[in-house]
Amino acid sequence: MAFSLQINGRAYTVDVDGDTPLLWVLRDVLGMTGTKFGCGQGLCGACTVHVDGVATRSCVTPIESAAESQVTTIEALHTVAHGKALQDAWVELEVPQCGYCQSGQLMSAAALLKETPRPTDDDIDNAMWGNVCRCGTYQRIRAAIKRASA
Amino acid sequence: MSKSALAPQLSRRHFLKASVAVGGGLVVNLALGSGFSAAAADFAPNAFIRIDRKGLVTLVMPQVEMGQGIYTAQAMLLAEELEVALDDVKLEHAPVDESLYGHPMLGRQMTGGSTSIRAFWSPLRMAGATARALLIQAAAQEWNVDPASCRAEDGFVLDESGTRALAYGELVDVAASLPAPAPETLILKSPENFRLLGTPAKRLDTPGKVNGALKYGIDAFPDGTKIAAIAISPVLGGKPKSVNEQSALAVNGVRQVVLTDDAVAVVADHTGAAKKGLEAASIEWDDGPNAQVSSTDIVRHLEQESQNPGAIARSEGDVTTALAGAAQRIDAVYQLPFLSHAAMEPMNCTVHVREDACELWVGTQNLSAAKLAAATVTGLEPEKIIINNHIVGGGFGRRLEVDGISHAVKVAMQVDGPVKVIWSREEDIQHGYYRPYYYDRMSGGIDEEGNPVAWMHRVSGSSIFARIAPPVMQNGVDPDGVEGAAHPPYKLPAIQVEFNQVEPQGVLTSWWRGVGPSHNVFVVESFIDELAAAAKADPVDYRKRLLSENPRALRVLELAAEKAEWGKPLPARQGRGVAVQFAFGSYLAIVADATVEADGAVRVTRIVTAVDCGLTVNPDTIAAQMEGGALYGLTAVLYGAITLKDGRVEQSNFDNYLPLRIDEAPHVETHIVPTAEPPGGIGEAATSAVFPAVTNAIFSATGKRVRTLPVNPEDLRET
Ligand code: FES
Ligand code: FES
Numbered sequence: 001m002a003f004s005l006q007i008n009g010r011a012y013t014v015d016v017d018g019d020t021p022l023l024w025v026l027r028d029v030l031g032m033t034g035t036k037f038g039c040g041q042g043l044c045g046a047c048t049v050h051v052d053g054v055a056t057r058s059c060v061t062p063i064e065s066a067a068e069s070q071v072t073t074i075e076a077l078h079t080v081a082h083g084k085a086l087q088d089a090w091v092e093l094e095v096p097q098c099g100y101c102q103s104g105q106l107m108s109a110a111a112l113l114k115e116t117p118r119p120t121d122d123d124i125d126n127a128m129w130g131n132v133c134r135c136g137t138y139q140r141i142r143a144a145i146k147r148a149s150a
Numbered sequence: 151m152s153k154s155a156l157a158p159q160l161s162r163r164h165f166l167k168a169s170v171a172v173g174g175g176l177v178v179n180l181a182l183g184s185g186f187s188a189a190a191a192d193f194a195p196n197a198f199i200r201i202d203r204k205g206l207v208t209l210v211m212p213q214v215e216m217g218q219g220i221y222t223a224q225a226m227l228l229a230e231e232l233e234v235a236l237d238d239v240k241l242e243h244a245p246v247d248e249s250l251y252g253h254p255m256l257g258r259q260m261t262g263g264s265t266s267i268r269a270f271w272s273p274l275r276m277a278g279a280t281a282r283a284l285l286i287q288a289a290a291q292e293w294n295v296d297p298a299s300c301r302a303e304d305g306f307v308l309d310e311s312g313t314r315a316l317a318y319g320e321l322v323d324v325a326a327s328l329p330a331p332a333p334e335t336l337i338l339k340s341p342e343n344f345r346l347l348g349t350p351a352k353r354l355d356t357p358g359k360v361n362g363a364l365k366y367g368i369d370a371f372p373d374g375t376k377i378a379a380i381a382i383s384p385v386l387g388g389k390p391k392s393v394n395e396q397s398a399l400a401v402n403g404v405r406q407v408v409l410t411d412d413a414v415a416v417v418a419d420h421t422g423a424a425k426k427g428l429e430a431a432s433i434e435w436d437d438g439p440n441a442q443v444s445s446t447d448i449v450r451h452l453e454q455e456s457q458n459p460g461a462i463a464r465s466e467g468d469v470t471t472a473l474a475g476a477a478q479r480i481d482a483v484y485q486l487p488f489l490s491h492a493a494m495e496p497m498n499c500t501v502h503v504r505e506d507a508c509e510l511w512v513g514t515q516n517l518s519a520a521k522l523a524a525a526t527v528t529g530l531e532p533e534k535i536i537i538n539n540h541i542v543g544g545g546f547g548r549r550l551e552v553d554g555i556s557h558a559v560k561v562a563m564q565v566d567g568p569v570k571v572i573w574s575r576e577e578d579i580q581h582g583y584y585r586p587y588y589y590d591r592m593s594g595g596i597d598e599e600g601n602p603v604a605w606m607h608r609v610s611g612s613s614i615f616a617r618i619a620p621p622v623m624q625n626g627v628d629p630d631g632v633e634g635a636a637h638p639p640y641k642l643p644a645i646q647v648e649f650n651q652v653e654p655q656g657v658l659t660s661w662w663r664g665v666g667p668s669h670n671v672f673v674v675e676s677f678i679d680e681l682a683a684a685a686k687a688d689p690v691d692y693r694k695r696l697l698s699e700n701p702r703a704l705r706v707l708e709l710a711a712e713k714a715e716w717g718k719p720l721p722a723r724q725g726r727g728v729a730v731q732f733a734f735g736s737y738l739a740i741v742a743d744a745t746v747e748a749d750g751a752v753r754v755t756r757i758v759t760a761v762d763c764g765l766t767v768n769p770d771t772i773a774a775q776m777e778g779g780a781l782y783g784l785t786a787v788l789y790g791a792i793t794l795k796d797g798r799v800e801q802s803n804f805d806n807y808l809p810l811r812i813d814e815a816p817h818v819e820t821h822i823v824p825t826a827e828p829p830g831g832i833g834e835a836a837t838s839a840v841f842p843a844v845t846n847a848i849f850s851a852t853g854k855r856v857r858t859l860p861v862n863p864e865d866l867r868e869t
Contacts, residue, residue: 017402020422028377028420033369034362036543037421038494039575043804046494074362087360094352094770097778098217099359100494100543106360125813132804134494134544135217136781138815140774 003067007032008076018064022056023047025063026073034074034103038132045131048104049073050080055111057130074103082113082148089144097135105131109145118149175202176322178281178330198250199228199277201285205305205319207232208240212251212259213266214515215355216493216545217778218833219771220266222353224274226767230346231278231339233302234318241354243539246517258518262550262661264734264831267767271829279336281325288324289316341765341826350770355541367540368498368572370511375500376405378415378561378571379424381431382581385797386656387438390414397430407431410560417565421572437797440656445488445587445793448654452589456483456610460648461626464636467644472604476595480684484592484673485858488654488792489585489662490807495543496578497554500570501562507534508559509568513542515549523552527559546782547661551583579807580799584792585662586612587654588669592677600685602696605642607635607673610650612659626651633666634838638674639703639732640696656797663782664838667733675729675842676857679849689728689846690716702762703730705823706739710760713821714741720851723747723868727846731839735830736763737823740780740839743816744847750863754784754844757818759836764827772832773820779836780818785810787844791860 005012007030014029021040026032026049038046040059047059050072077083086109089095096102105128112119112127119127124142133141178199200208209228215221225239244251248259255269256262282302289307290297299310306315341348358364383389395407398416403423408415416427473479500511501524508528514520517537525532542549558571573581588611595604613628622629627649636647662668682692690711697704707730711717720726723746730739743756759776766772789808793800801807818836845856852866 016420016422017426019426020420024420024422027369028422031371032362033365033371036494037368037496037572039804040425041575041803041805044494044575044809077361090360091352091356094356094774096217096353096356096359097219097774098494098542098544099355099364100366102359103362128812132494132809132811134492134546134782134809136778136785136810136815137774138781138810138812139777139817141812 003063005067005071006069007071008073008079014063016063019062021059022049022061022063022066022071023058026058032073032075036100036103038101038104044101045104045108046101048107048131050107050111053111053114055108074107077106077110080110083110085148086110086113086144089148093140093144093147095137095140095144097137101131101133101135105133105141109141109148112145113149119145175200176281176284176326178277199281201281201318201322203319203322205317206240207234207238208242210242210244210251212244212253213261213270214243214513214539214542216261216513216515216542216549218266218775219353219768220261221355221541222351223267223767223771224270225354226346226351227270227274228278230344231275232282234305236346236351236354238305244517246521246535246537248518258516260516260518260550261545262515262547263665264833264835267829268735268831275338276333276336279338280330283331283336284325284328285318285321287328288321291324292316348766348769351768353771365540366495366543367500367511367513368495368543370500370538370540370570372500372502372511372568374567376417376419376565376567376569377421377424378408378417378565378569379421379428380413380415380557380561380571380573380577381428381433382413382557382577383435384580385435385437385440385443386658387440388412388435389438390433391436392434394430394432397432398427401427401430406565408561408564410557413557413560415561415571417569425574440797443656443797444795448587448657448794449485449589452587452610452652455650455652456589456591456608458650460608460610460650463627463632463647463649465646469604469606469644469646472644473593473595473606476603477598478596478684480594480680482592482677482680482857484590484676486588486669486672487790487859488587488657489786489790490579490582490792490801491546491548491662492579492807492809493542493544493546493548496575497573498570499555499558500568501558502568503528503559503562507536509536509538510555511538511540512555513540513549514552514555515542515545516552519552520555523556524559527556528563546663547665548583551660553583575804576802579801579803582792583658583660585668586614586659590673592673594677594681596681596685600687600692602640602642602681603644605638605645607646608648608650609635609670610652612653613651614660616651630666632670634670634731634733635674638678639700639730640678640693641699657794663779664834667731667838668783668834668841671729671731671733671838672841672845672859675731676845676855679727679842679846680855683849693728693730697730702737702825703732706730706737706760706762709821709823710739710741710758713760713819714743714756714758716741723851725847725849725851727843727848727850729839729843729846731835733838734832734835736761736832736835738835738839740836740843742840742843742847744844744851746848746851746866748868750866752788752848752861752863752866753814754816754847757816757840757843758821759818760821760823761832761835762823762825762827763830763832763835764825765829766822767829769822772822775832776820776836777818779834780840781810781815783837783840784816784844787841787859787861789860
C-alpha cells in the first residue's frame with residue numbers, strides 16, 4: 001500500500017504494508033541509514049527519531065501511524081532547536097565511542113531540551129533512560145547535554 | 151589474549167619499502183609479519199601510507215575502529231613522525247592482506263587483546279619517519295644541500311635558514327625514486343619533542359558519528375541489495391525440520407526463502423518484510439544431540455571436574471606444606487557465568503557471490519578469518535574474496551568470530567545479487583560465542599602476622615585457544631585461561647596455579663572484553679581481599695604490604711586510594727572496594743563506592759581509576775576507555791548471565807539481558823600516572839579490574855562476600 005510521508009521537510013511516497021516499522025522504511029526503502037537498529041522492541045533507543053517533534057522509537061512505529069506526521073531523523077538534527085548545539089557539545093566532549101547508539105541518544109536529547117531547556121540530572125535520567133549505550137558513554141552524554149543547554 | 155602467546159613475534163623485523171604510487175606520489179609499504187619478503191610489498195595496490203601530489207596523506211589502517219579510538223591513535227602515530235597535522239591524514243580500511251597488514255604481535259590481520267597501540271607504536275612511527283626522511287632527502291637534493299641541515303614541519307621541508315620551503319606534494323615524485331633508508335638508520339622523535347602524542351587530540355571519527363553520516367557494516371547497501379532475516383537453529387547442532395515457505399512467500403515484499411544446514415533465511419525488499427516472512431514461515435526444528443543441554447548440568451559437571459587436579463601453569467614453593475602449616479587457612483569457590491557481548495550493532499553481513507568472486511561488506515575484528523570463512527563456504531580461492539571492512543558498532547570480542555560471515559555467505563550462495571543478512575537482537579543474544587563459565591577453587595594460608603604463605607588457584611572452564619590455536623596450549627594449560635592468575639602482582643612465597651580444561655556441551659565460547667583477566671582478576675582480587683579480612687587488615691594497607699617489590703603497581707594503588715579518599719568513614723550499607731591489576735601491559739587500580747539498599751539492590755556511585763599505561767598516545771581516549779570499560783564490566787557484575795535450558799539460551803533481548811542505563815551509571819574518574827615506559831594496552835583494562843572493586847565494595851558495605859556472579863540482591867538483603 002502506498003503511504004505519503006514528510007521526512008526532514010521533504011515528501012516521500014513508499015509502497016509497503018501498513019504495519020512495516022518506520023525504521024525499515026527509513027533505512028532500507030529510503031536509504032537513510034543514520035537511524036540505527038538495536039533491538040527492534042523499543043528497548044534500546046537506537047532507532048529514535050522525532051515524530052511531530054516527539055522522540056519516538058521507529059522500530060515499533062508502524063508506517064501507517066506516521067504517515068500524516070512530520071518525521072525528523074538524525075540527518076536533519078542540525079535543523080531542529082538545540083540540534084546543532086548538541087552535536088557541537090558531543091564533538092567537544094568526545095562523547096561517542098563506537099558511536100552506534102549516538103544517533104538515538106542525540107535525538108532523545110534534542111527532544112528533552114525542547115521540553116526542558118535547562119534539565120536537571122533527574123530530567124536527564126528520565127529522558128535518556130531508554131537509550132542504551134553498551135560502550136558506556138553515559139557520563140559524557142550527561143555532560144554534553146548540560147553543555148548544550150547552557 | 152595471553153602475553154606468552156603474543157611475545158615471540160614482537161622482535162619480528164619490519165620491512166620498509168618506498169615506491170611510486172599508482173597515479174603518482176609516494177608510497178611507503180610496511181611488511182609487518184615475518185617471513186614475508188620486502189618484494190611482496192612492491193605489488194601492493196594499496197600500500198600502508200600514500201602521499202599524493204597535493205600532499206594528501208592516506209593511512210591504510212590495519213586495525214579496525216570499534217569505539218576504542220584506534221582510528222585516531224593510528225593517525226596520530228603516523229602524523230607525529232611525518233610532521234603533518236592530524237587533520238591532514240585521511241584513513242582507509244585495509245583490504246585483507248596479511249603480508250602487508252598482519253598484526254605484528256598476533257600474526258594475523260586482526261584487532262583484539264588490547265594490542266593495537268603496543269603492536270603499532272613502533273611500526274607506524276617508523277613508516278612516518280621513513281617518509282619524512284625521504285621527503286627531506288628529496289628537498290635537499292633539489293637545493294643541493296646536506297639533508298641533515300633540513301627539517302620537516304607541518305607538511306613542508308624547510309632548509310637550514312627556514313627561507314626555502316617545499317611542500318610534501320611537490321617532493322613526492324623525487325622522494326619515491328630514492329632508496330628507502332635502512333630501518334636501523336631511522337631516527338624517531340624523542341618523547342620531549344612530541345607535539346601530538348600525549349595530547350587529547352580530537353577523534354577523527356567523531357563528526358560522522360553525530361550526524362548519521364558514518365557507515366557501519368549494517369549501513370552498506372551495494373546496488374540491488376536485498377535483505378535477509380535469519381533464524382538459526384535455537385539449539386546448537388539442530389536443523390530446520392519444517393518451513394512454511396508458501397506463507398513466507400505470501401508476505402508482501404518477500405522474494406525468496408533460503409535454507410542452509412542449520413538456518414532459515416527469508417529474503418525480501420526490506421527488513422520489515424523479511425522479518426514478517428520469517429515469522430510466517432513458522433519454522434520447526436530438529437534439535438539434534440544438544441536438546442537436553444542446561445546450564446545447571448554444565449555447572450554441575452564443572453563442579454565435579456574442578457575436584458581433579460589441573461595442568462600446572464605455575465608452581466613455586468611447596469603449597470601443600472605451606473597450607474598445612476599456615477596459622478589460618480581460607481578456602482573459597484568462585485563462579486563466573488556465560489556472558490554475551492551484546493554490542494549495539496547486531497550481527498550483520500552483506501555478501502555478493504558472483505561467479506568468480508565473493509564480495510563482503512562487514513565490520514570485523516578478524517579479516518584473516520573472515521576471508522578464510524568466505525573462501526571455505528564458496529570454494530573460491532582466497533584471493534577471490536573481497537572484503538570491505540567497516541567501523542564496528544561495538545566489538546567486545548564478538549567480531550573476532552566469523553560465524554556471522556559464514557552464515558551470510560551460505561545464504562548469499564543461493565541469492566542472485568547482493569544480500570544483507572541481518573540478525574535480530576534475539577538471534578544475536580541467543581547465538582553467541584559466549585565468555586566461558588568459570589569455576590575456580592582457591593585455597594590460601596596466612597601466618598600469624600596475616601601475611602600469605604600459600605596461594606592455590608585452580609581454574610576450570612572452557613579453553614578458547616584449544617579451539618582456535620591448539621599450538622598455543624602449553625602442556626594442557628591455556629595461557630588465556632590463567633592470564634591474571636598465574637602472576638598476581640603480589641609477593642606470594644608459595645603459589646600453585648592450575649588449569650582444568652572442561653568444555654561445556656552445546657555452547658560455543660570465545661573472547662569477551664577483558665579476556666583471561668576479566669575472569670581471573672575478579673578471583674585473585676576478591677581472594678586477596680578475603681586474606682586481608684582474615685588478617686583483620688585494611689584492604690589497601692594489606693595490598694601495599696605485598697606490593698613492596700612492585701613499584702608501578704604500588705604507585706597506581708596509592709594514587710587511586712588517595713583520589714578516592716580511602717579510609718574516610720562511610721554511612722551504614724555503603725562500602726568502598728579496591729582492586730589492583732597488571733594486564734595488557736598496563737597497571738591499573740580501581741576504587742569503587744557502592745551502596746547496598748535494604749532490599750539488596752546495589753548502586754555503584756563512583757569509580758576512581760589510576761592507570762600507568764606507559765607513554766600515552768591520547769589521554770582523552772584513555773579516560774574514555776576507563777569510563778566505558780568500567781561500565782561494561784559493572785554491567786556484567788550486576789546483571790550479566792546467559793543461561794540455557796532445553797539446549798536453548800533463555801535470554802533474548804535487553805529486557806532480560808540487562809544493559810546498564812544512564813541512571814545507574816556512576817561517574818568514573820581517571821588519573822594517569824605519567825611514565826616513560828613503553829605503552830600498554832587500555833581497551834580492556836578497566837573491564838577486568840572493575841569486577842572485584844565492586845564486589846569488594848559490597849563486602850565492605852554488608853560483610854557479605856560475592857563469590858558467584860552476577861550479584862544476587864536476594865543474598866544482600868538487610869536482615
Ligand atoms: S531498535 Fe528501536 S528501541 Fe531498540
Ligand atoms: S557509543 Fe557504542 S553503544 Fe554507545
